[in-house]
Amino acid sequence: MSTSAHLPADPAVATPSAARTADTVTDRLVEANRQYAADFRDPGMDARPVLHVAVVACMDARLDLHSALGLELGDCHTIRNAGGVVTEDVIRSLTISQRALGTRSVILVHHTGCGLETLTEDFRHELEAEVGQRPPWAVESFRDVDQDVRQSMQRVRTSPFLPHTDDVRGFVFDVSTGLLREVDPVK
Numbered sequence: 104m105s106t107s108a109h110l111p112a113d114p115a116v117a118t119p120s121a122a123r124t125a126d127t128v129t130d131r132l133v134e135a136n137r138q139y140a141a142d143f144r145d146p147g148m149d150a151r152p153v154l155h156v157a158v159v160a161c162m163d164a165r166l167d168l169h170s171a172l173g174l175e176l177g178d179c180h181t182i183r184n185a186g187g188v189v190t191e192d193v194i195r196s197l198t199i200s201q202r203a204l205g206t207r208s209v210i211l212v213h214h215t216g217c218g219l220e221t222l223t224e225d226f227r228h229e230l231e232a233e234v235g236q237r238p239p240w241a242v243e244s245f246r247d248v249d250q251d252v253r254q255s256m257q258r259v260r261t262s263p264f265l266p267h268t269d270d271v272r273g274f275v276f277d278v279s280t281g282l283l284r285e286v287d288p289v290k
């Protein structure tokens with residue numbers, strides 16, 4: 104891709120900042136954006152997702168949601184955090200997505216080899232010991248990814264704020280094969 108932040112800057116379009124030897128990663132991303140914007144054409148869309156779907160997924164760097172799900176610009180809302188956990192803030196985003204921006208379906212995507220499988224709630228206690236303050240949030244670590252997906256589906260389905268909870272489906276993305284596996288909501 105011509106806009107990849109991994110490629111060295113094209114000398115023909117290099118700017119003074121890109122020519123510096125000590126560019127930070129952010130400098131590289133900003134330069135990639137300049138190249139992206141050079142070819143960008145305003146698609147003239149409004150903010151309502153074309154497919155009326157919201158995807159809640161882990162922030163994992165190996166999970167390219169748009170490619171993995173065949174999504175295009177403007178198709179969906181993507182809500183991501185560590186684990187793809189349905190937290191209060193995810194419910195906030197889903198509520199706005201459904202009530203203000205017209206989405207009706209929710210897809211949850213967790214994945215194999217998630218970093219949260221290696222943590223426990225001790226993470227919070229260790230943080231407290233180190234900084235003198237216990238974080239108000241749960242780590243939401245898990246051992247069984249299928250069970251974690253089921254719990255996330257349940258949190259969406261039982262939220263009093265969401266008007267559309269009949270089409271909520273959960274999946275595990277295999278980071279080594281690229282395949283999604285659907286999780287049965289009832290074990």
Ligand SMILES: [Zn+2]
Nearest residue numbers: 161163217218
């Ligand atoms: Zn993850």
